[in-house]
Amino acid sequence: MAEKMRNASGAEEVSYQIFTLANIVSFVRLLMVPLYLILLLNGCNLAATLVFATAAATDFLDGQIARRTHTVSRLGQLLDPAIDRILMITGVLGVFLVGRIPLWVIVLVVVRDAYLLIGGGVLLSRFHIRVPVVYPGKFATTFLFVGFAGLLLNWPLVPGLGLCDVSWLPGFNGDAVSWGIWFIYAGLVLSLGVTIYYSVAAARALRAALAERSREGCAHDAA
Template identity: 35%
Template sequence: MTRRATGVDTDRKFTVPNALSALRLCGVPLLLWLILGPQADVLAVVVLALSGITDWLDGWIARRWHQRSRLGQVLDPLADRLYILATILGLALRDLIPWWLVLALVARDLLMAALVPLLRTRGYTTLPVHFLGKAATFCLLYAFPLILLGAAPEPWAVVARVLGWAFALWGTGLYWYAALLYVHQAYALVRSAPRGRAGDGG
């Protein structure tokens, strides 16, 4: 399988997109502290916004400068999921969202993690990111800042809360639908590739 077919341009680990992804990861504990410690909701939303901008920027640079890498394929979705996890834990601990929503999102990620050992038997480490998966992540990354802002006592907070829940429900549905597509994709790879194949990574 060629690098182009797997969406990889380079085997280098130290690239600008990977550095931006690492920087995003450093913001996860800061975000959780802002939500639970001083409950500085506006600053927490600013951190999430900067994370979103950085996410777009590292993807744009990776494509523009031909710096898409295997490490980047791991770091980028990992950062997305950690931001979602930190945000939903913070919101649940503050009783702003129900715990069933947390369990639904965590269960989906556990399902995806369970696919990794199976893929490794065929020489793959990850699956290509699906458009629906990115759309679901986009919805969730918009949903929780809006729900967070919706906790304010001001009248406009009601609008933020309604929009936030709309994004949250749509995002959760898409998140699981994308997971089922990934399961189907993994099943197809396992059936088509012989055991122990030294693949290039999905």
């Protein structure tokens, strides 16, 4: 029987199993990433959009399966957000490579996701701190995924607002643009807010962990 432990709330058991149904779904989603890039770079817009949309639409599936079948695993807790980040970075990189999104969006998404991946990894490995995913973060990811799918499909195009005359703000200038850009903007704003929340929550958890270590050290010295 796989070794199990309880999470901080004590309500859900977390196993060390690898080949659970939820984890298999996560692995399949991961395999869709290179397939999406190959299709896109070979001009197969519709096929690339379908693969990306499938990988993005199943974002909630692995977590729901794990919870409903009571097979939440340590690997799954790591895979789910990591694959979301990988898919996000690959998605934005793909639409940039085909010239449908400005560079600053790439930089913002990659830097934000790298910050969450590296920061979360350090907190988990060194301090055993894991900041739970919040639903606004899922909504931000969904907006971005929908936006990327729209940019991949590149149809239909809608008129720009004509508020400025700069090429690096598609949608706000006068050029026709994919409807997906507005989902991108909404997702970026929401994701930045969620990143601030994660940072504050992580800082509080880190302070608590350091204080606990300090108390344990004092107790050990006193003994």
